[in-house]
Structure formats: structure tokens, C-alpha cells
Amino acid sequence: MFLGKVIGTVWSTKKDENLVGSKLLIIRQLDLDLKEKQSFVVAVDSVGAGEGEIVLVATGSSARQTNITRNKPVDAVVMAIVDKFDISLKKKLEAETNN
């Protein structure tokens, strides 16, 4: 999964009939410092994520393994909202090698 932030929504009237009712979120990828990268995807929401929240996105066929996305033509799903992101080891290493 990749780490992302919900930054917007996509509206579509003319779409695959199986997608009616699915919420399409715009997710910007985050780096390890939680800064936004340039890349983004449009993903179906399966956990009620809101704008500004930090989430995990599963892609490919794995994106179809939720009750909301099963058998639908979607290749990205928000399947978790992140509470805490602990990279203490990273910070420890950086402190040791800092110069």
C-alpha cells in the first residue's frame, strides 16, 4: 500500500453502471515526512475517509477485495485511515549519520 492524503473528489455522471454510489477520492502520495509528492491517483473510498485525512491506498486487483469494490472496474481503493505513523527507527538512524 502507499501512504496518501485525501485532497479532493471527482464527480462523474457517465460511468460504468457498477460504480453508481461509489465515492471517488483524489489521493496525493506522501513521502516518509508526510510531505505531498507530485503523483496522485483517483481511488474509491471504502472506509469513509474525509478531505485532509492520511490514508492507505491498495492498488491493482487488491483494490477489488472490499465489499464496496468487488468485481468493479477500479484499480485503487482507500482501505485504511492512518492514526499513527511510527518511523522512530528512521529518525534514530538519521541522527546517528547526521553531519
Add this chain to the structure above:
Amino acid sequence: MFLGKVIGTVWSTKKDENLVGSKLLIIRQLDLDLKEKQSFVVAVDSVGAGEGEIVLVATGSSARQTNITRNKPVDAVVMAIVDKFDISLKKKLEAETNN
């Protein structure tokens, strides 16, 4: 899914027999400002998208989950035409950090 714009069509006579009748669109990837990026794919149309329209493209096995693409050797499908693309949060953030 990624955001793209329909910029053309591919014609092919000699192709997998299951693809007869499928419309093959050339889709250029868009960034968050809806500017065209260099990358593009050829995708099957499943929603009647026309040249110049902004669309969503699903890739991989998910591209075979529409009535038009099921069990066919295609790895990209246009499965939605975009009506509105709301990234107000992004703009808000940029305004705050603008210098």
C-alpha cells in the same frame, strides 16, 4: 485510476478476435492542474468518451471488469467521464503556503 484526456484513436485490422468492435482510444495522462503529461496509454472505451473529454482510466486486471472488456486481452479501460474535479483543499493549502 488515473486522470486523462482523450486525444485520439487507434485503428487495427489484425488483432485478437475478441477485440473486434472495441474502440481503442489514446489517452494522455493529466496532472492536478489538468495539464497534459508526456505519458499516455491506449485504452478501450466503455462509456462512449469522445475526443477532448476528461476521463478516468482503470488499468491492470481491473480493466477487464466491464461488460465490454471481460476476458479480453486489454489492460486499460476508460470507465468514467469526469464532470467535475474538486481540489479546493489543494488550492487552499497552496494559498496558505504561498510566498
Add this chain to the structure above:
Amino acid sequence: MFLGKVIGTVWSTKKDENLVGSKLLIIRQLDLDLKEKQSFVVAVDSVGAGEGEIVLVATGSSARQTNITRNKPVDAVVMAIVDKFDISLKKKLEAETNN
């Protein structure tokens, strides 16, 4: 699918038994101006493509959806030979924004 040009062939004696008889083509990726990019893949031929021809390549599990590749360990297949590639819209836009 991506757009490519057949530029060569790979021969292999020691290979998965299901691949006996499959023709392995070297396909170089093309940009929108049909110029060759650096990236290339080795793909199974399912449509009788010859050297120099412009083709479409499907990748991933979709590459196994032809009669020639079904259930085989291949992740790229040539599934169409391109007759015509129409990006008139792109050219129109470029003419308008040319400076």
C-alpha cells in the same frame, strides 16, 4: 496498452514447457510521435507481427487472455497490429499554442 515497435526476437531453448512454440518478440516503446523510447519488453506474439511493425502490447494478467498465452507464465503480449494512429486533436492543440 502501450504503443511499440517490433525490433527483434529472443531465442530460448531452456524455458517453461508451456512456452514451447511461442514466438518471443522484442518490443520497443514508442512516444506519441512514433519515436522509439529507451524502454522495451519481451512479449509473446499472438497476431503474427513482424519486424518493424507498430503494435499494441497488453501487460500483466491481461497478457494471458489470448488463446496463445492462456495459463502461461508471460506478462506481455502483442494483441494488435496498428493500421492507423490518429492524434489530430494533439496536432490541432499544438498548432494553436505554438509560439
Add this chain to the structure above:
Amino acid sequence: MFLGKVIGTVWSTKKDENLVGSKLLIIRQLDLDLKEKQSFVVAVDSVGAGEGEIVLVATGSSARQTNITRNKPVDAVVMAIVDKFDISLKKKLEAETNN
């Protein structure tokens, strides 16, 4: 599979119901000299990997082929802890071509 190092953990309360109990690790990709690259993924642990350990990560649908991840919306799994990583050939070649 790609080579990575476990550098942290992600906590999530609001997530797909099938993910309850799965441990989510932050894995940074390594190069051939075992130096950390910029890219990282969040992967489910299936082998009891701890922080600082060097592991292999399988992605895509292959990430769902363990007892812990089957049928779940996850696209990356830690499926092996690396004991030894032997690239003696690489070193030999570099010694020969060194100038």
C-alpha cells in the same frame, strides 16, 4: 520481489474489517549495496519481521497468497526475512572493470 528494510509501523483503527489483527509495516526499498532508497511501501507482515530487519516484499495479487493476507485488500506482503544476500558475481565484475 524487492529487497527492503523494516523501518516502522502504521496504526489504523478505521480500516477494512478483514485487516483487523494484521500488522502493517513500513518498508524502505534497498539497493544492491543494502543502502536505503527513497521509495517505500506499507506491507502486511506474514513472517514476524521486526524493525531493522532486511526482508523480501511481494506485491500485487501475489501479496494475497499467504494465510494472513488471502482475500484481503492488501497489495504488499513481507513473505521472507533475508539471512544472506550473495552478490559475489557483481563484486567480481566491478573489480575487473574498475578504473
Add this chain to the structure above:
Amino acid sequence: MFLGKVIGTVWSTKKDENLVGSKLLIIRQLDLDLKEKQSFVVAVDSVGAGEGEIVLVATGSSARQTNITRNKPVDAVVMAIVDKFDISLKKKLEAETNN
């Protein structure tokens, strides 16, 4: 499939139970001139490839379509050893456009 060279081996004791007995090879990607690129993967061997040999690697779900990898959490397999790699067309084109 991509073209690669076997440059080493990975040993792992603690791994998914289905991987016991599978040989894990380190494969470095090659360009069209058979020069090694920076990128590499760890792939299961299904054809008895040895160090220094030039091989083809299939990735994703296609990597699970050999007798050795079926239903296992692996996303890359060596499924052919390359005997000959013919890109005469490429050389011809380069000769013509050389300046």
C-alpha cells in the same frame, strides 16, 4: 517480460512455508546492449538458471503460472534462459541514422 542477468542468490530461513525449496535469484535488469541497469528484482528460479546467465523474468500474477510457483506469494519468476537475442533491425536503423 524483461531481460536480466543472474548476479546472485538470497538465503532465507524464516519465510512463507510454501517457499521452502524455492531458489531465490537476484536478477539485474539489462538494456538492449545487454549492459546492466541499476534496477534489480529477486525472482524464483523455474528453469535452473545459474549465475551470469541471461534470462527472461515474468512479473505479477504471471509469475505464479509455473509448476514451481503456483499459488505462492511470489511476484517474479525466471521462466526462460536466453540463447540468442537478435536486434539486427535496431542496429540497421542506427547505422542509417548515424551522423
